[in-house]
Each structure stands twice: as structure tokens, then as C-alpha cells.
Amino acid sequence: MDNNGRKQQGSVRWGRVFAAMLIIVVVLFGADGIRRNLSGTIPHNIKVSGSFRNSGGKSADSSAGSAVTLGNETVQVTTAFEGIEYLGFSELALSESKLNDGVLALYTQEVPAKAADKEAMVNLYDYRNEYYTLVSETVMLNEDAAEALNRMMEDYNNATGLSDFIAYGTTDTYTGEGSYCPEEFPDSPSGNTVDLALNGYASVLTYDGYDEESWIVENCWKYGFIVRYPEGKSDKTGHSFCPWHLRYVGKVHAALMNSKDLCLEEYVEYLKDYTLDEPCSFDFDGVTYEIYTVVSQGEVTAVRVPVSGNYTVSGDNSDRFIITTVK
Secondary structure, rough: OOHHHHHHHHHHHHHHHHHHHHHHHHHHHHHHHHHHHOOOOOOOOOOOOOOOOOOOOOOOOOOOOOOOEEEOOEEEOOOOOOHHOOOEEEEEEEEEHHHHHHOOOOOOOOOOOOOOOOHHHHHHHHHHHOEEEOOOOOEEEEEEHHHHHHHHHHHHHHHHHHEEEEEEEEOOOOOOOOOOOOOOOOOOOHOOOOEEEEEEOOOOOOEEEEEEEEEEEEEHHHOEEEEEEEEOHHHHHHHEEEEEEEEEEHHHHHHHHHOOOOOOOHHHHHHHHOOOOOEEEEEEEEEEEEEEEOOOOOOOEEEEOOOOOOEEEEEEEOOOEEEEEOO
């Protein structure tokens, strides 16, 4: 019995030893895991200092001009949030030279348009539809304006049964002896204008804006065009009625100008009263647009624009930038 008793006691002792060792191993692995989590070099949370709050228009927590490092890239932060009313906007830095660019720029003989961006231009010889003709095989026009011209001429044909217009010139209209558009205009180099003439019976005619062809004068705004020098506005434009010189300004601006019976000079002056805080609101084709101006600050001007990217900017060729946004 003594031998059996000793065997039973020895067996019990070894079981306890194994159980103790197992507990020690589990504790050691658990402690190592906790240590690795506490001393690791990869952060799992980012703590942001400061807060967004309505500061009544004063700077709350400006980060303008600082740099944030993300991995191997450094991103320059350029936006300073000035209260909750500017949430959703970023700053766009515009150089003074940009005042001369855009569909709403008021060009003069003293400060004419610069040559158009070639990448934004198309040759109407390859781009036009069958509802109008060209004066030559090289007639360049801004692509947006070219698309609008095609739609307008097709609708003109549907309305009148005629296809008698000639795109007589755009950026470089012949104005020499015998020309049917015998005048140069300072906005033509922009690529946003088209000069029209008419196909007569075995001849070319100057477009006078009357008869069935008056459809273009009356409806061009629906396609983003305006008669640059409209009838009854010579005291504002300094030029008599010139129906054959159309200017593309975009559908929203053309529609607003038409609704208020404004020429381009009047329209640009009208927009000066509107700012980011109190923009001009305009509903068109089921969409609400907001238009505001920013006075140029010289060499570089910071302009607030939506971070969504739904905006366009035009200079006025004087002292302001005009921003059009989708609300």
C-alpha cells in the first residue's frame, strides 16, 4: 500500500507542475501582446487639435500656410476656415493676368483679348453639322461655343426650314475690301465669338438681323450666345446694332442677361453688387446658380470657391473676378 500511495502522490505533483507551467506561458504571451500594442510605431488613431465653431466671421483655427505630412507626401494647406459659413469652400489663388480671361471679360481696343487657348479650340470644318457653311477650311472656335453653334443652327433649320448662314469668321475674320463683316472686334481673339453672313442666290449677303433670320437674334441666348452689340444699347456699348457679331457667354449668363434686358456692359456692372456673402441667385433649367464677384487684390487674389468643383471663373478685364457656382 505504501508503494501505491507514493505513486499516487507523485502523479498529483506532476499534474500541478504542468498546470502551473501552462498558466505561466499564457501570462507571458498576453503580456508581450500588450507591450507590442503600447510600443508600436504605427498609430491607429489621429487626434485633431482645435474645433470648428461659428466665430462670427473671425478666424477660428486657421491653418493657412502650414504643411501637413501624409506618408511620404507633403500637402500645403492653403484654406483658412473663417467660421462655419465658409465650410465647403476653399481658396483659389488667381493671378492678375487672369482678369483678361473668361466669357464675361469686357474687351476694348486698348485692352483686347489675348489669343485663345489652342487646346480649348476646335476647327469647325471638322466639327460643324450640315445646317450651316463656312467661309474657309480653317475656322477655329472654342469647343463649348462650337457645340452651342451646332445646336442653334439645327434648331434654326427646324424652325424656319433654312440653312443659309455662313460662319464667316471667328478669331480671324476677313475685314478687307468687299468683306461682309467689315469690322474687327477686340473680343475675337478669345475664341468665343462668331461672325455670321448669309448665303444668297449665288452670292454672299451681310446679315442684318431681320426677316426670318431674326430667329437667331431672338433665340441665341437659349444656346449661350448674345448679340454683342444689341439694338437700342449703343449708349452703353458705344456701338450701333451689329447682329452678325455673336459672343458666347454660356447659357446661364445669356439667360440672365436676356431676362433683365442687359447688354454685356450693363451685366458686368450689375454683378458688381453681389458678393460671396450676398450672391446673385438665379434659377435656370431646374438648377439654382449663385454668382458673385471678388475685387482683384493685385498680383495674386484669393477667391473662395466650392470644394465640390461646381464653379466657373471669369475675369471682367478690369478689376474683378466673377464666380458662378451651382448651389
